[in-house]
Amino acid sequence: MKVAVIGCGTIANAAHIPSYMNNPEAEIKYFCDIIPERAQAAVEKYGCGTAVVDYHDVLADPEVEAVSVCTPNNVHPTISIDALRAGKNVLCEKPAARTYKEALEMQKVQHETGKVLNIGVVNRFNDSVNLIKKYIDDGKLGDIYHVHASFRAHRSIPGLGGAFTTKAIAGGGALIDWGVHYLDIVMYCCGDPKVKTVTGEAFCELGKDMKGYAYTDMWAGPPKYDGTYDVDDSVVGMIRTEGPVISLHGAWAQNIGENECYIDFMGDKGGIRLQYGKDFTVYSSEYGALTEYKPVFKMRDHFQNEIDAFIDCIKTGKKLPSHIDTVIITAQMMQAIYDSSEQHKEITLG
Amino acid sequence: MKVAVIGCGTIANAAHIPSYMNNPEAEIKYFCDIIPERAQAAVEKYGCGTAVVDYHDVLADPEVEAVSVCTPNNVHPTISIDALRAGKNVLCEKPAARTYKEALEMQKVQHETGKVLNIGVVNRFNDSVNLIKKYIDDGKLGDIYHVHASFRAHRSIPGLGGAFTTKAIAGGGALIDWGVHYLDIVMYCCGDPKVKTVTGEAFCELGKDMKGYAYTDMWAGPPKYDGTYDVDDSVVGMIRTEGPVISLHGAWAQNIGENECYIDFMGDKGGIRLQYGKDFTVYSSEYGALTEYKPVFKMRDHFQNEIDAFIDCIKTGKKLPSHIDTVIITAQMMQAIYDSSEQHKEITLG
Amino acid sequence: MKVAVIGCGTIANAAHIPSYMNNPEAEIKYFCDIIPERAQAAVEKYGCGTAVVDYHDVLADPEVEAVSVCTPNNVHPTISIDALRAGKNVLCEKPAARTYKEALEMQKVQHETGKVLNIGVVNRFNDSVNLIKKYIDDGKLGDIYHVHASFRAHRSIPGLGGAFTTKAIAGGGALIDWGVHYLDIVMYCCGDPKVKTVTGEAFCELGKDMKGYAYTDMWAGPPKYDGTYDVDDSVVGMIRTEGPVISLHGAWAQNIGENECYIDFMGDKGGIRLQYGKDFTVYSSEYGALTEYKPVFKMRDHFQNEIDAFIDCIKTGKKLPSHIDTVIITAQMMQAIYDSSEQHKEITLG
């Protein structure tokens, strides 16, 4: 199956491209990037494909069956929609879009075209997350009444003044960039429950005085002090669903100590703390004694799992848990948090 | 100054009585308890005063100028109001009452009588807390935009089935018993800002099946399996004020690991984590470098500070930060959290 | 209930006497010891009872309902039998006797008299052991096919040359003194299965050259170099039962490193390692992941549990798991190990 990668930046090189290379059925025909050098570098590094600058050239090739969209958030909708309309199957990186409205538009075109539109919520292909889902589905934790998601960092604002911190490009900051993964894991493990109320506050505090932001390292850096910083560097919120109550507290930067990045699933029979990106601990009791343990299992690469499932679903027609129809709910939740923050009051959904 | 202690249980013996004994101006004239043996035991242990069973006997003595109310929550209002009307100055243990309405009634009588009515929000006399207040008031942390209060325990339900877990007596569980201190510290340090919106959910989950509750130790125990358990064992909430946004997450019992009991004050120039009941850490930056340190200072006994200030204010007429007029706001916030939890929606105040 | 303690040495003072003192229904009327000073010291230390030298004086008092036999092993049978025949209920320390034949005699008299005869297999009253029994009975470990008992010490020969190391007094060494507890735990947790074959070898090696035995500390010491050393300082064996195969390897002294004192219960679904006298670890799997944890629970004093159960069973007539009828099987197993060792071949039972 011929595939193309549109956008050859960090996530493409770290995840999509190597996973396609390892998949026995996929063959990368195009590396596309608006920076010609990046596309060409990929061709040379991976020893296959053609470098192109304009993604329309990729879409015009009838041999290409699938594309990965790995661009900044602001062009996710346009490229994905154009690809779907050109008859391509699409794996678009997260978040689906900057706003709920844009995401709905993408979903609409998916429904019209019938082609695959999956979003890169890669944790749905993570073995640790899927094992937690089994614990919950099987009732080992009893009724999950509350989930708390913490994604708090001390100093991790990415590319101060660049695409990540410019709302017109990224759509948001810590919530849309990191929170999307945490909310997605919560929703997935809890069976994608319907959302009822959302309240939240997003803060733009530590990066607003760009020159005064002290740090030691910066990913996606270095800072562009003549750029824009108008996104949330921290966020807090509370969401009622038909399942558990969800609370969240995250930050790219906060005046705290160590990073605190975990999700706590609290059930009446047991609980799980997932250390984000790592293993998890089960807290429970049996025969009147308290128990605490970390299950040991083989962790495969979740990006590989994701790409393999994408290729497979194109052939089989199987609907994946990363389908836009599922992911749209997280887009709605994040939109509601931003809306609630602007209006300083709770938002009631459906 | 002749004083009386009404209710001779744990908090009276651990805090009020020894502090009165240490105060050079106070003399305990009565130990009052509905259990005669407890009052008598206090007389013998401390070598002073008279044991009485009916608090009206205390109030009838014109020599008594001040009383401490150390009873279960449900009789705080009646005894405090009777005492005020009998012309006594009152230090009533926290929480003021089971409900906001009861607390308002207490405040009304304070206003009518003009006698002192302080509530036992002892952290307002804690040296650690007062030092944090100085950091904030002095602007060292910049603008405090968010405070997060965490009072989460693994297994600490007190006296399962007893007074603590019976709503008709205690008015609530983890929130009213532990949360009251955390919210009070936040309000005090942030200048008692006006509250705008409150949303929260209180959960009654881990103790509801009393026989199935596994634990190793129990304070205020042992369990009474034929008793009542209808209070919150955990709670989550978010509060918007004219100052910072406040988020809270607390539990007497939750399926998590270690206890996590702290308050994070997040400012745009610095932050503080107070380890509840212990010391605190300051996170900030200077000259482009990040700093983190624990101030070292002398911690006096906060109960002694509280009693000394109470005796002093009776003489001087000085209004303390523990006056019912201040504490009433926390009572309103807790009421709003419980109301929000029942209605599953945000409450707008003022 | 009036009770008497016969033999006022280490185990009496460490376990029996304090537990009777704590039991609200028991009252120690006699402390009996052939060394008059030891009996008198107990009277003075515990502030109750009368000191006697001849146990017949105790048995002659019709008020005494129960006796603890805490003497060296060689007089367990005579005193216990005399006490039963005098109408007393008996708790005799472990091992029941030096030989299986003696133990059978004790059982016979218990059957004739109908009075209680329990043996001090105190682990049957240990909370850790009972919790393991629940795991096994409930099927959490699946089928237990093999149990390995390790009670290996580097240097722990007690009272070299004294009662412990003299076969005519003690009946044996490491096996009868330590192994009895391990075998008893195994039998108890596995439902006291019928024994089929026993093979074993008992070694008298490290203490045989008494002067050449290097050590740093010695319990029940100091050494009597003119005494006797003719018991096993280590033992190995294998037992087939109608339940699991049991292997054992123990030593008072061996040229190994750290002490290795544990019991491994191996089931096809899970396993448990009990660290003797401490907590235990559960090894299992769920949802394809491997798990390992130490249950946390409240450990009560097992000697207190034992004495409380003894007093209680006299009143209620309830048969305890420490009844001679159960313990007799362990006596038979130990006898068979010693017999197998002498004959250097496997013994087939029943």
Next chain:
Amino acid sequence: MKVAVIGCGTIANAAHIPSYMNNPEAEIKYFCDIIPERAQAAVEKYGCGTAVVDYHDVLADPEVEAVSVCTPNNVHPTISIDALRAGKNVLCEKPAARTYKEALEMQKVQHETGKVLNIGVVNRFNDSVNLIKKYIDDGKLGDIYHVHASFRAHRSIPGLGGAFTTKAIAGGGALIDWGVHYLDIVMYCCGDPKVKTVTGEAFCELGKDMKGYAYTDMWAGPPKYDGTYDVDDSVVGMIRTEGPVISLHGAWAQNIGENECYIDFMGDKGGIRLQYGKDFTVYSSEYGALTEYKPVFKMRDHFQNEIDAFIDCIKTGKKLPSHIDTVIITAQMMQAIYDSSEQHKEITLG
């Protein structure tokens, strides 16, 4: 000297072939494997020899003086016997055969032909093992009265459902695959004492429900769920010899914690714990003080030692400690353990 390697799998590539390559006198003329690609791959990798599929072609070449037999266990006897009869000297991997009877047949042909037949009991060429043998032979440990061999793993079943776990091919499981090395070391260090009684039980428990076997890694994997699993995954036994008593407890998989792989030599003057494949610790005493230390020495590659000795003995006629005449005893012991396990009773030998 022209040699041939029959069977070009794991052990051939890891041990035999590189050692022949390093031996200045040996030259590999044939790589033989029933999978032609494996033989050809060896030719290419090592740059010498000819690839053949049928081992008879090797035996037909009069230039070949020696062969290594590195095939699965089931064809060890046939190929070794054919080779001996063809006048070749043979180094056959361990175990000699699946059964004692097959091993006896091999020994018989060795005696008839007079050619060398050594078995791959490589530990007899291990420097650590030989140093222990020196300690024992020299009397430093006194009389060795008991040796305990522990080869217990948590999760190490190889190639579930494949050749290793199929009795018709391998002859057995953990005992024949791992235990053979441990028993061989014990016998070698203790002077190959005559065996008197053998009792044992072999368990087929953790792999029997193949789908339910949880693990993280698998050597010689992946699992073949449509294959066979009918071998011992754990074993326990006790052996009386004219020298020490030997106890053994081993497992490819058991519900325990860490792997416990060691041999304890217990003497009346000292003891040694050999950490299998690693170093060893000596426990002893001198001048009344206890000592514990790990001798430090140069460890050479034991496979190289083995091959060098094999080549040398062909020239010199020297009989090695790995001669079938010695190794036959271990084959007899393992057979007796399996027999004892089937009959559930002790076996008396010779």
